[in-house]
Amino acid sequence: MALSAIKTGRRNESGIAAVIAALSERFGERLQTGEAVRAQHAHTTTYIPGQLPDAVVFPQSSEEVQAIVALASEHKVPLIAFGTGSSLEGHINAPFGGISVDMGRMDRVLEVNASDFDCTVEPGITREALNTYLRDTGLFFPIDPGANASIGGMASTRASGTNAVRYGTMKDNVLALTVVTAGAKEIRTAHRAKKSSTGYDLTRLFVGAEGTLGIITSITLRLQGIPETIAGGVCSFPTTADACNTVILTIQSGIPVARIELLDETQMRASNAYSGLTFPEQPTLFVEFHGNPETVALQSRQFAEIAAEFGGTEFRSTANLEERNQLWKARHNAYWAQKSLMPGGGIISTDVCVPISRLADCVEATQEDIRAHGLLAPIVGHAGDGNFHVGLLFDDKDPADIAKAEAFVARLNDRALSMDGTCTGEHGIGQGKMPFLEKELGDALDLMRQIKHGLDPDNIFNPGKIFAM
Template identity: 85%
Template structure:
């Protein structure tokens, strides 16, 4: 996690110079080496320092990705796949130099099979663009990480988001991928069947690999029917513990919520100011139900009864599209609302995930830690699956403040692991969480390294991420 631990790796200067020349000759204006565009393709979302690639290439087909991989593999030069750049843990940095492979021009919907509830897309299409394409079919793709991320990036980081409590994460919604591996050839991991017992589950090997095993060239996705009625609501609580216990009992009662998001009092203050809301500055749940008019009304009543047991305010819900959109836009803008609390400070956005029964314990202990150390750190989370985020504001030019921030993040991860949780529910490992993955999985990392060496013997795919080789 520490800044000093995120160092530049050894560069293959001769190989890089050769590949830069060959890429320029092969791709012309679709290969760029200007500093500005290289900086746009390095990490800049949180405080992890940017490490620029040596060039950026824009392929337009799987065949061109094969050419790029073949050139890089021959000369031992790193390739870093790039979607929209919205990841948070340094995934797109180039610590060893190399080439950023910007897949944004591979943004086509290749096939929609409405009767089978699936589609196949290129990796560069964003989730919002995909759902615009699908809207006339009566189907939608439900995974919503907040940012308008690319589908390839979402698959590579095993993204989830606000809908995960009902629809699962990317690992549950990817049926198959095609990918170009180190040999420079495209492989396909599965077909469109909803289940298979055919060999190793290579699809899930690539989903969550963070671009370290190959470059995705297509993704086949599960789709869902657009619900007849979507209703959302808000209620406030005396404490974060009361809000979390409401979530726990709601899930344990089998109420099929589509979204159930926790915002603590500090986050509500920030969101009210940034998004023009007027809710009480108290721990709050944003809730959404999908289904028929009758089922949504029943679920809302059941949830309101549970919330009342834990001292909630009146549960205010609506099926009005504009009102719901305003609510969820505010939730998706939580990161920017956090930054607005102290515009002069940097922000470190981090996440952990614990078993749902330990959510209240973990969040309350984290709040006590924040207060005891005088930190500004709003909490917001996908409470329905035990995943929450902390947006820690600090002075990234003050060594003491950096050390204080990093010590807090270390304690947060230790706390989650002690509760049989994970160091990341959805951000991924990248560079920022490498030490915590080692603490979480121990000797299992050796098996991951064996897989990496077998599929990428030259270590060209996104080196310096997930674990050290």
């Protein structure tokens, strides 16, 4: 993850100039080369420096995406698909220059099949806009990574979030895709059937490929019925281990919790101050249940009994919408609450994931590491999946502090891998996690490179991400 490892590669100057000229002629004002616009399309909520594209183009249809890809293929110019820019590992940087393809104007809902619980959308629509559109159908799309990300970006990074413990991640909720590949051909990876045994699982291949194999132009999604009753609440614990062990036993007991989020004492201090809450500054679980009134009440009682075994405070659930919204808004604002602990400083928001049985071990060891090195690093996580995030605050202008922060991140990833976990549960690889992916998968990266070369022989789709070619 070292800053020195994030370098700008060789640029195809003549090809870039030719593509910009051709795109300008075709797209007019929908092709932008101003520095401010380009900088916005290299923005990334991490400390990895931005690497600007040479231009930004705004397609409005699949046919226009095909035309862009055809030009880029002809001149061997990089294309970086852009959703909302909320990714965390330098995914949208342009280390070789090239064209940022902003999908924001392809934001239509193409089809809703309410009786089949699915819909098809363009990649630029955001998850909040989709759920607003779906509200009158009685259905919703449950994947909630916190940020109001685009559906195309969520598919490309295999996003997850607070609801994943019940509803799964993007890989579980994408039924089919259309993708423009290196020959400027649009392929369809599957149909709407809920299961299929026909050939390679191309949908799963593109979900999580981080835009390195093609540009997604439509996504068919699995939907869920809006629950009759939604209730949630808060429970505080003497130690982080007690909170983690409550999560572990809750999951192992088969209680169908919809959300179960861990916030350590440092995160609670930050969230109380930033979001105007008054909870104890102790390790805390935010919990939510979905179902009918009877099942939600039963699940709440079962959880309360488990929490009490580990010294948890009295758990009171509420179905009040305003109270629940306040709770989850505070959880979604955890990143900004973290930053408020060190105004003007840098932050590395990083995540790992371990088997649920090792969650307490991994979080405790991480907290010991934080204390031993005198770091300021709140922990918050989707604990029901064994996935947690560390917001490491540091002086991003001090080389010694940068080195100290990077050393912590390396230890965190090594710790997760030693517990048979992964270097990222949902942030993706991008540029920042490349060294740790090699540690995690080893020779399997060679197979990934073969797939990449086979589908994108000129390396035009988001080059310099996931692994080096």
